[in-house]
């Protein structure tokens with residue numbers, strides 16, 4: 001076998017010395033889950049499985065794989081029915097399914113902004129948003145996290161002839177805080193910019209029946225595009241971009257991550273439909289809100305906490321070594337809490353990231369917050 005390039009080896013070594021070498025370890029299932037994105041417990045829900053099985057039966061799904069891309073042989077009635085339901089639920093003209101949230105963001109952001117256009121995005125946006133923007137030929141500027149004055153300043157600099165897109169997440173994945181969506185919407189209106197919102201961590205958490213933060217704030221119709229992912233609170237896989245019929249047609253024609261990939265199998269689409277059905281009962285959403293309220297109450301004394309009303313709660317502990325140590329101590333006490341290290345976040349603001357669930361009971365939350373209060377006092 002040929003020798004592995006030395007410069008790549010040195011990059012791996014650098015990761016090791018900086019305590020941020022990544023490995024694919026198996027999760028310890030004996031721990032109490034404070035790290036998965038399964039906020040509503042859907043991924044393990046027997047109710048969800050039953051709903052999915054019923055849909056598989058209804059559509060008489062026999063085939064395992066989808067056999068091709070949506071534009072060739074991968075499309076089927078269940079896809080179009082699912083997209084109709086998603087569009088209606090999220091009050092959009094059209095919805096388009098992608099294989100993952102990563103694919104949805106890359107497809108949308110690489111194809112929509114054109115050469116000469118401008119994209120402004122919050123500096124904490126997810127890698128899939130950044131990768132999509134990088135693949136486009138537009139000029140991109142990041143604004144400081146949730147800094148409206150900075151966004152306003154950047155918008156004011158744009159010339160009238162340029163098409164401007166503003167991109168943000170509604171809930172930030174590594175901080176758990178929310179974008180100032182109302183204010184951003186107003187700025188977009190003033191400057192005739194197109195707003196794109198990634199609702200990955202807001203679906204199932206905010207809004208009527210978990211419709212997301214845009215719904216809660218009444219700004220759904222002000223968005224050019226919204227992205228809903230299904231691998232988090234929905235306990236499934238895949239994602240949808242929702243927007244106008246023109247946006248749908250455009251993405252079907254130009255989004256390369258939709259066109260040049262094998263479609264999800266019909267059974268995965270059935271799971272997405274089942275998740276939306278289960279969401280409408282709202283009992284898990286209520287239980288999640290209770291977990292969040294209790295956790296927030298019990299962590300008031302901790303000063304290095306990033307304010308959050310979402311399922312994601314972070315405590316800054318400076319330095320990779322220190323944050324790893326903190327997560328190991330909590331693991332030893334039976335809590336699955338992960339360290340978020342640099343370079344995933346900026347150096348100096350490494351953190352413990354805690355994900356709350358509808359399934360975390362009072363004892364579990366009290367137990368964890370007791371440890372956190374002791375460790376972070």
Ligand SMILES: Cc1ncc(COP(=O)(O)O)c(C=O)c1O
Nearest residue numbers: 100101102126169173200229231
């Ligand atoms: C904000 C945000 N958008 C998109 C994604 C990607 O979604 P998926 O896991 O479905 O690829 C993630 C996943 O972590 C995310 O946090």
